[in-house]
Amino acid sequence: MKSAKNSSLKNGARVAIIGGGPAGSFFGIFASKLAKDLGRRLDITIYERKTFVNQGAAGCNMCAGVVSESLVQLLALEGINLPSSVVQSSIESYYFHTQNGNVQIKSSRLQQRGIATIYRGGGPKGSIEKGIQSFDDFLLHKAVECGAKVEHVIVDEIRMEGDKPVLYSRGKMLQDCDLLVGASGVKASTGEMYEKLGTGYKAPSTIKAMQSEIELGNNWISSQFAHSIHIFLLHIPGIKFVSIIPKGDFITISILGKEPDAGYTKVFLNHPEMRKMLPPGFKIPEKFCHCFPKINVGAARKPFAHRLVFVGDASSARLYKDGIGSSYITSKAAAHTALLYGIGEEDFKEHYLPACETLNRDNLFGQFLFHVNDLISTISLLSRGYFKIIQQEQKNLQKDAHYSDILWDMFTGSRFYKNIFIRALSPWPIIRSLLASSTSYLRKVFFSHQ
């Protein structure tokens, strides 16, 4: 396939985006805005099967639904302010439940509710809550405001005809385009469709997570989970960690573990630590809205070709966190490459690939940090010392919040993992941590002899 270096998207160029989730909408928004600044007009069509207004899986893009602190701020700077109809709960703290006790963590940097919990569709099946606007629907409308069109059609075949990609749906030609943007996440069927093009693209490796929506009522959630995301690190067999994300009348239970199934939610809801947070007499419903979304845990191979670029989960994503933030980064980098440099393979390699590689390299630091975190939580001496330091830091955040900020950034996805890694290597906090662990050990020895 030939390269077309320095042939950027010209006035009137046709762009087809497959997938109307955040990655597709972000590409539509940033390409339209930059084209306008450059005095060009693009013909952008977003192909999205769903409408994001239906309840349950039919209208949902299946994810835990947290927009990180840094992304909320970046979007506000881009002029995309999330309205209260989209934000189900504004988060100001994380609450960690561990075997050594519980601790609430707030950021030492900004005293505000800066993290948004959102629904990716029209809300859980059976929800009677009114006025829910899906985050994906909100962003898709922003893309339309910027000039993109939306077609609710399934694209099931792509052919390269001459120099251009041509899209088909059930054998019927939809359009040809100057640039095709693959933004359809990590679905196996679309991954295969792209791989069949023979450009060298290979879909990213994934793991399965589990999300369940449990209705507890707004009043109960406000009193028990108010403006906090709860993380449970309880060593339940098969479960790495559980996050509880408050959203109006519901909580989203997000479970990361080995081959999760519906039984995991029931095991977790019956755990004594979780039972304390449920209403008296709470019975686990027979049926509840749940799904098993795939999470990108490895980068796609060669996420670009001549007149073709992949963004969001179909390309590179941050490990375990901030998937929507990764979509923002990759989509913006791809849109700017296409408009400022070109749509040839070499252009994407030179100007788009570095953005993906930054995420991929950063995930190596992330893997290391999560391993260390797992290790700390399994060695009770270390975890007790670590827990004590964080408790002390939270009493006076302005004085010293080194470890609290590390934990905050790791679980909120507010900072790149490399940045967290460098801060974690700072010698004085390591000495402090070892001292705290030793003190904890001596106390244990001393009290055990009393």
Add this chain to the structure above:
Amino acid sequence: MPEEGLLGRIYKDDEIIVKEGMQSRTMYVVQSGKVKIVKSDGDKEIILAVLNEGDIFGEMSLFDASPRSATVKAIGEARVLAIEHECLLKRITMDPTLAFRIIKQMSQRIRNLNSKLSTAMKTITQVNNKLLQLNSENVTFRDRETKSSHVIDNIAQIQKELHKCNELFIQNESL
């Protein structure tokens, strides 16, 4: 409006968000309501601008690290999102286009200031010319008194126009 879904921090009417002279590098985006940028002049408060939903403020300190040049207060209840400077500066080095919107807003402010400066300069020239004209004419004390009162009326009229002009700026400009 449900409180659960409100991002940022809520400020009550007249509550100070940013204080003149304070050292801080945080930038802000108005999420809802209005805020005013004010300069204190003795007991008086001069309103420099009123900002609405989506507007940015505090961007000067982000780049030059100087103390705050003015005070920002809420008008009625206002909700404001703080932007952390260290994270933003790092992101700008990765993606310089992030600074475009800030630069666009700063350019708009310079245009508005130029326009205000031009109006003020015109007024000063007019007053100066009147005074020179008065001085060059050989008039009696009584005449001078009459002429002076005429000049004072003119100045008062110009002041009124300036005041109206300023109010129009505050109401209409979207800084």
